[in-house]
Amino acid sequence: MTPPLDVDACRRRFPGLTRHVNGRPAAFLDGPGGSQVPQSVIDAVADCLAHRNANDGGAFATSLAVGEVVDAARGAVADLLGAADPDEVVFGLNMTTLTFALSRALARTWRPGDEVVVTRLDHDANVTPWVLAAADAGATVRYLDIDPADCTLRLDLLPDLLNERTKLVAVGLASNAVGTVNPVREVVAAARRVGALVFVDAVHAVPHLLVDVGALGADFLACSPYKFFGPHAGALWGRRDLLERLPAYKVRPAPDSGPGRWMTGTPSFEAIAGTHAAVEYLAGLGGGGDRRASLTAAYAAIRAHETALAARFLDGLAQLPAWRVWGITDPGRSGDRVATFGLTHRAKPAAEVAATLGAQGLFVWSGNFYAAGLIERLGLAPAGMLRVGFLHYNTAEEVDRVLEALATAAD
Ligand SMILES: Cc1ncc(COP(=O)(O)O)c(C=O)c1O
Incomplete structure (x- = not known):
């Protein structure tokens, strides 16, 4: 109870x-x-700026401290999303920016004639990045329709949209317009049958629902801390092998392994600190401990x-x-x-x-x-x-x- x-x-x-x-x-x-946002998030943002203000990767106190901020926040977001490995968590400006970065990298692995599936229910941040990436690669976009009577996905139509050329299915976990929670596990199961990857937009779900990336079985999942009581930022979880392997766009000499591959430029460390505090706020509502x-x-x-x-x-x-x-x-x-x-x-x-x-x-x-x-x-x-x-x-x-x-x- x-x-x-x-x-x-x-x-x-x-x-x-x-x-x-x-x-x-x-x-x-x-x-x-x-x-x-709760006061604890505001305090964490201010504390980062007051006492840990540096770029990361240096051998001096504030730089080491800000590196710890990022590592600790990765652990917190991994717990929030049910991810076993904190190195599967990437921070960015917002979900849209992270999704564009990932879509461009994935498109470099697609060929003309490949296909991607998006839905008529989703926020456009989980549609247009894939449509543009598909256009760049010469891939075809297929749209999963909804039942307008209750704004649910027409899952019965999904098998006909999938085939051995399908590379990616992009689906939301919950609709930010009408509140529908989508049966993502079933979408993943269908995508797996044809060997397609699945990207989940969990931006609207995370303030309301416990996410478990392991149980969902998807390959990528994005969320936005400013929707779950944190600062304006984005977070992306991805399967480690994919994050390591995909051809991310990055500058020299940015890291070529670990989540840093995907964190182009200097991140908002203060927002990352606040994101950690937002997760702690949520955890605090559940009594503490593990x-x-x-x-x-x-x-x-x-x-x-x-x-x-x-x-x-x-x-x-x-x-x-x-x-x-x-x-x-x-x-x-x-x-x-x-x-x-x-x-x-x-x-x-x-x-x-x-x-x-x-x-x-x-x-x-x-x-x-x-x-x-x-x-x-x-x-x-x-x-x-x-x-x-x-x-x-x-x-x-x-x-x-x-x-x-x-x-x-x-x-
Ligand atoms: C469901 C959903 N997906 C994506 C986004 C875009 O998120 P961001 O503002 O972090 O780019 C939003 C923002 O409203 C959203 O509600």
């Missing part, structure tokens, strides 16, 4: 959550675009809390017939979604509603959230959707507040 999350105690750790707008407390429902075990307990508590928020929100939305929820709404399928909701009103453009809510201190997004293919597939371009996202620091009161605002915002 998972002990419930102490949401008030969590919230007290986030200075950003104390903001007020026009006399009302701000409700941060913009987590899918980026989370707030970090992976603590993270497992923490995510169970986070999941239970967010699932309750999602159920409450869906219940309320069922009373608002002017609003349409895109994605899974069946309460019996709560395991197949995270608490991220894409909505449209039958008359009001999403941007107008977002502005009305923003003035009331309800921070929500509108548009396509870079899930451009999905919004086009659903026929919702260019206005897109309104997106309401709940994280573990959101409360039932905030759910009720946004429901009340949605009921009246479109009057």
Whole structure:
């Protein structure tokens, strides 16, 4: 039995959550675009700049210290993702930049006539890098469609998209627009049957779900610390043999072995320090002790809390017939979604509603959230959707507040 999350105690750790707008407390429902950070993350970033500020690789105190920052953060992110080997963790500016770097390297191994598979559900950072890389190599791109009724992947169509020429399947773990959690293990199993590699975009999943790269069986997985209570940065996990072997673009004399092969230029050491602190924050929610075990307990508590928020929100939305929820709404399928909701009103453009809510201190997004293919597939371009996202620091009161605002915002 998972002990419930102490949401008030969590919230007290986030200075950003104390903001007020026009006399009302701000409700941060913009987590899918980026989370707030706890004080411990802010302190870790500041400490790195104050006391460990140097480039790495030198034989003097601050340089050695910053090297330790990177090593320790690799261990933390490995635990976060269930990776056995910290040297399989690469840090970068953000997920998009890391994915472009990897896609260019992979494309150097592709030949004309090879194929890659992307989906209509994914954030464009897990689509266009592969489309451009395929174009560079003369490879063909195939698209896995969705069922527009519930915004789930049409897994039944996947076998027909795969063949012995398929080199890569790129799939998201959770949709940043409509919250669908994809059956990535099944995608991996299908890809393996034809010998294709699998790249997983876990950016939207990591704030909500415990990731286990071993259990998923994929080859690469990317995430973004600024979505899971850390600073603006990206992290990539890759199977060690692939990270060692693939022809990374790099300058001389950058390391030709280890994760440093993929870390072009000087990284944001302070963001890496903050990323480590974000993992420790999450682990702390699970009670301490062994970090992976603590993270497992923490995510169970986070999941239970967010699932309750999602159920409450869906219940309320069922009373608002002017609003349409895109994605899974069946309460019996709560395991197949995270608490991220894409909505449209039958008359009001999403941007107008977002502005009305923003003035009331309800921070929500509108548009396509870079899930451009999905919004086009659903026929919702260019206005897109309104997106309401709940994280573990959101409360039932905030759910009720946004429901009340949605009921009246479109009057
Ligand atoms: C699902 C998903 N993938 C990729 C990205 C891009 O991440 P980054 O901003 O780190 O490049 C985002 C950002 O919103 C996202 O939500």
